[in-house]
Amino acid sequence: xxxxxxxKKVTKRFGGLEALGKVDIELKKGAIQSIIGPNGAGxxxxxxxxxxxxxxxxxxxxxxxxxxxxxxxxxxxxxxxSRTYQNIRLFKNMTAVENILIGMHPHLKSWLFGAIFRDxxxxxxxxxxxxxxxxxxxxxALKGRGDMLAKNLPYGEQRRLEIARAMAxxxxxxxxxxxxxxxxxxxxQEMVHFIRRLRDVLGITILIIEHQMRVVMSISEKISVLDFxxxxxxxxxxxxxxxxxxxxxxxGRGAASGLGEAKAKG
Amino acid sequence: MQNKYTDWKQALRSGLLxxxxxVLLSLIGIVTAFNKTFIITKVLTFGELLLLGxxxxxxxVAIRKAATKSPGFLLLTGAIAGLxxxxxxxALVGVGQLINLRAMFVNASDDLYAIYSYNQTLFFGMILRxxxxxxxxxxxxxxFRLPARIKQALGQALLYIIMxxxxxxxxxxxxxxxxxxxxxxxxxxxRSGLSIVGAVVIFLLVGGLTYWRYGxxxxxxxxxxxxxxxxxxxxxGGLGILILLLPSILGMWFSEILDNVGLFILMGxxxxxxxGFAGLLDLGYVAFYAIGAYTIxxxxxxxxxxxxxTFWQAFPFAILVAVAAGILLGxxxxxxxxxxxxxxTLGFGEIIRLLALSxxxxxxxxxxxxxxxxxxxxxxxxxxxxQLESQQQLYxxxxxxxVIVAFIAIRLRDSRLGRTWMALREDxxxxxxxxxxxxxxxxxAFAMGAIFSGIxxxxxAAKLGSIYPSSFMFLVSINILSLIIVGGMGSIPGVxxxxxxxxxxxxxxxxxAEYRYLFYGAxxxxxxxxxxxxxxxxxxxxxxxxxxxxxxxxxxxxAATSA
Numbered sequence: 001x002x003x004x005x006x007x008k009k010v011t012k013r014f015g016g017l018e019a020l021g022k023v024d025i026e027l028k029k030g031a032i033q034s035i036i037g038p039n040g041a042g043x044x045x046x047x048x049x050x051x052x053x054x055x056x057x058x059x060x061x062x063x064x065x066x067x068x069x070x071x072x073x074x075x076x077x078x079x080x081x082s083r084t085y086q087n088i089r090l091f092k093n094m095t096a097v098e099n100i101l102i103g104m105h106p107h108l109k110s111w112l113f114g115a116i117f118r119d120x121x122x123x124x125x126x127x128x129x130x131x132x133x134x135x136x137x138x139x140x141a142l143k144g145r146g147d148m149l150a151k152n153l154p155y156g157e158q159r160r161l162e163i164a165r166a167m168a169x170x171x172x173x174x175x176x177x178x179x180x181x182x183x184x185x186x187x188x189q190e191m192v193h194f195i196r197r198l199r200d201v202l203g204i205t206i207l208i209i210e211h212q213m214r215v216v217m218s219i220s221e222k223i224s225v226l227d228f229x230x231x232x233x234x235x236x237x238x239x240x241x242x243x244x245x246x247x248x249x250x251x252g253r254g255a256a257s258g259l260g261e262a263k264a265k266g
Numbered sequence: 267m268q269n270k271y272t273d274w275k276q277a278l279r280s281g282l283l284x285x286x287x288x289v290l291l292s293l294i295g296i297v298t299a300f301n302k303t304f305i306i307t308k309v310l311t312f313g314e315l316l317l318l319g320x321x322x323x324x325x326x327v328a329i330r331k332a333a334t335k336s337p338g339f340l341l342l343t344g345a346i347a348g349l350x351x352x353x354x355x356x357a358l359v360g361v362g363q364l365i366n367l368r369a370m371f372v373n374a375s376d377d378l379y380a381i382y383s384y385n386q387t388l389f390f391g392m393i394l395r396x397x398x399x400x401x402x403x404x405x406x407x408x409x410f411r412l413p414a415r416i417k418q419a420l421g422q423a424l425l426y427i428i429m430x431x432x433x434x435x436x437x438x439x440x441x442x443x444x445x446x447x448x449x450x451x452x453x454x455x456x457r458s459g460l461s462i463v464g465a466v467v468i469f470l471l472v473g474g475l476t477y478w479r480y481g482x483x484x485x486x487x488x489x490x491x492x493x494x495x496x497x498x499x500x501x502x503g504g505l506g507i508l509i510l511l512l513p514s515i516l517g518m519w520f521s522e523i524l525d526n527v528g529l530f531i532l533m534g535x536x537x538x539x540x541x542g543f544a545g546l547l548d549l550g551y552v553a554f555y556a557i558g559a560y561t562i563x564x565x566x567x568x569x570x571x572x573x574x575x576t577f578w579q580a581f582p583f584a585i586l587v588a589v590a591a592g593i594l595l596g597x598x599x600x601x602x603x604x605x606x607x608x609x610x611t612l613g614f615g616e617i618i619r620l621l622a623l624s625x626x627x628x629x630x631x632x633x634x635x636x637x638x639x640x641x642x643x644x645x646x647x648x649x650x651x652x653q654l655e656s657q658q659q660l661y662x663x664x665x666x667x668x669v670i671v672a673f674i675a676i677r678l679r680d681s682r683l684g685r686t687w688m689a690l691r692e693d694x695x696x697x698x699x700x701x702x703x704x705x706x707x708x709x710x711a712f713a714m715g716a717i718f719s720g721i722x723x724x725x726x727a728a729k730l731g732s733i734y735p736s737s738f739m740f741l742v743s744i745n746i747l748s749l750i751i752v753g754g755m756g757s758i759p760g761v762x763x764x765x766x767x768x769x770x771x772x773x774x775x776x777x778x779a780e781y782r783y784l785f786y787g788a789x790x791x792x793x794x795x796x797x798x799x800x801x802x803x804x805x806x807x808x809x810x811x812x813x814x815x816x817x818x819x820x821x822x823x824x825a826a827t828s829a
Contacts, residue, residue, distance in 0.1 A: 051699055053695070053699070072698075073695075073698045073699045074698050074699075074700075074701045074702055074703050074704070077698075077699060077700055077701030078701050082700075083699060085696070089693055089695075089696045091688065091689050091692035091693060091696070091697075092692060093688075093692060093806075094685070094688055094689070094692060094806065095806050095807075095808075095809065095810075096810075097809040097810045098685055098688070098806070098809065101682070101685055101809075102685055102686070102689045102697065102700050102702070103700055105682075105686065105689075105700050105701045105702055106700075106701035108682050110681065110682050110683070111682075111683055111710075112683060112710060112714075114681065114682070115677055115678050115681030115682065115683045115684065116674055116677050116678065116681075118677065122681075122682075125682075126681075126682070129682075130809060133809075133810075134810060137810065144810075145810075146809065146810025147806075147808040147809065147810045149806060165700070169700070169701065
């Protein structure tokens with residue numbers, strides 16, 4: 001199977017600080033894969049490099065074999081990369097449907113002319129977009145919530161709406177930054193099922209940053225561990241749990257207590 | 267008992283505060299200035315209203331705050347608050363007798379004391395004042411003991427009398443322009459304020475109507491939905507006709523104000539796209555207004571003699587130049603946000619004005635002398651053409667401009683482009699991550715804003731016939747921004763309401779002469795306190811449940827057919 005995302009020796013520095021050092025990560029099509037690591041390990045920086053918000057100083061990022069290093073974020077989005085944010089970043093004063101419609105932006109065409117004259121093509125495009133947005137709302141179990149302002153939705157629904165917005169782009173690659181942050185165990189469980197369904201039903205390749213070990217271990221097929229910007233380990237959940245470096249860097253004080261601590265962080 | 271004690275204190279404090287406010291109003295000179303302005307002729311002057319108004323307000327506050335709710339006690343509270351206010355006035359007069367307050371407060375004059383004491387001897391007069399104050403407080407308290415229905419009717423009636431009395435001069439000028447129809451209303455007004463008969467009629471009319479309507483559900487004239495639609499269209503049509511007839515109804519003087527308000531609506535609609543929709547704080551918006559005006563000026567003025575175009579020949583060029591300026595300004599500031607953007611755009615606005623003022627461009631733009639003899643727009647063909655010259659004629663040009671621009675603004679708001687702007691406003695980083703090209707999106711916003719402002723500028727130039735750099739001061743930008751904020755950021759109807767409130771109010775407040783802007787400022791503060799989100803805030807459209815929103819089919823119908 002071909003790789004959807006390949007990062008080759010990606011290095012990002014902020015002044016003297018090396019936030020990412022020669023990070024190699026590969027994602028197979030249809031994979032669910034995680035990046036873990038202590039706070040400040042460079043996980044979100046990696047996301048920002050992939051989505052074009054940062055341009056890495058060295059290395060290459062390939063999306064479906066195409067070099068996207070240094071492209072602007074909106075170009076990267078057009079090529080089929082979507083993301084969510086660690087702290088939910090919806091368009092708070094827009095409705096849920098409008099949020100999803102914004103996510104659909106790369107697939108719509110109308111501009112000034114269409115807006116003012118409302119020609120047939122624009123109207124059709126808008127009607128289809130709206131229908132699609134409603135389908136997505138249903139998919140993330142937010143049917144009937146579409147006309148609520150994003151800021152008025154409960155926390156869990158905001159998380160799902162953010163994912164719906166990301167999916168509206170029909171992405172090849174979905175980057176989820178701590179999708180279960182701030183959720184209780186049952187909500188977390190729901191989210192895990194939901195992410196699996198995304199992959200199983202829609203075939204989207206998913207890369208997750210996650211702190212909750214239980215989530216990471218249960219959902220990922222492959223885990224990459226970052227520490228101080230370096231990839232210190234990579235492998236299946238079972239391999240990672242046994243890896244000495246990981247235990248040292250991440251779960252330092254013994255696996256059992258480390259697990260508890262990590263959960264508290266989430 | 268503790269309760270009652272604090273209530274006493276509370277009543278006293280409210281009363282003293284009310285008294286202090288009356289003293290403040292007096293020392294500013296408002297009371298003396300409006301002593302001859304009658305609300306109801308020979309009965310109530312505006313000055314007296316200013317002496318009683320604060321007492322009413324503050325005894326009301328005291329009553330509201332009182333913890334003890336027994337009727338007798340509340341009446342007492344009102345009276346105490348009123349008496350306390352009266353005592354403050356007595357204190358002022360007393361101090362005024364002992365030392366010469368006029369050295370510091372010009373308005374603490376014998377005239378003022380005479381007003382206080384109802385032109386009686388000071389001693390007897392001030393006792394009278396104290397009694398009236400106490401009585402006002404008592405009556406305020408009594409008023410709130412009335413049954414709700416009477417309270418509403420009485421309150422409305424008094425409010426109408428006061429408003430109409432205050433505006434009587436304005437209403438008078440409007441009515442005077444109606445020719446013989448004005449005779450029908452003459453009896454209502456005296457030389458100053460309402461006539462006594464007029465006040466009584468208004469009282470009975472408004473009071474009676476309010477009393478009658480109280481508690482009744484809003485009656486639907488027609489129940490049939492189809493006919494309701496018709497009624498709705500009828501109302502809209504009537505409103506349209508009214509808007510068309512406004513200049514004739516209101517006369518010359520008001521038409522001029524309407525024109526100014528209209529120009530600000532035009533520009534407000536444009537700036538609303540930039541600031542309200544796209545969230546780009548532009549403080550140099552007047553630049554595009556100036557560019558539109560100057561382009562028309564340069565192209566049409568025979569005085570400069572470059573092109574001698576007609577208004578309509580020059581018009582497209584004015585818009586093109588405005589768009590070009592919009593994009594030119596947009597390019598360097600694409601990466602700026604918030605405060606930085608505001609400062610740079612402010613600079614841009616000043617640069618344009620200073621260029622117009624400069625000696626360097628004087629041969630083309632006229633420097634301080636500006637540009638004269640700018641062409642008036644001509645409408646129609648051949649023999650059937652008229653030149654729009656008077657304020658009343660120009661009103662229709664402005665109206666047409668507003669209709670077109672508002673239509674475009676509404677369409678933009680509800681489009682993908684409008685959504686894109688709003689996303690950019692909400693969170694630029696995320697918007698870009700969703701695939702939005704912020705360069706194209708921002709530039710489109712700037713260009714659209716520039717077009718609308720440019721149109722306003724062309725009409726402004728044609729309206730005045732001459733333009734000067736001083737017409738394009740920074741204050742214009744601030745006014746447009748303020749009207750958007752007062753109306754409600756991003757709201758299109760808000761622009762209309764905001765422009766009327768902000769530009770129309772000072773004109774209506776002319777009655778208050780030199781205290782106009784004092785009242786204006788107070789009104790603005792009150793508005794923003796009462797409605798911080800704007801007078802007509804933006805509401806998001808319902809997209810998901812659009813169809814379901816329509817009233818569900820009446821259940822009785824299928825039942826009727828089956829039966």
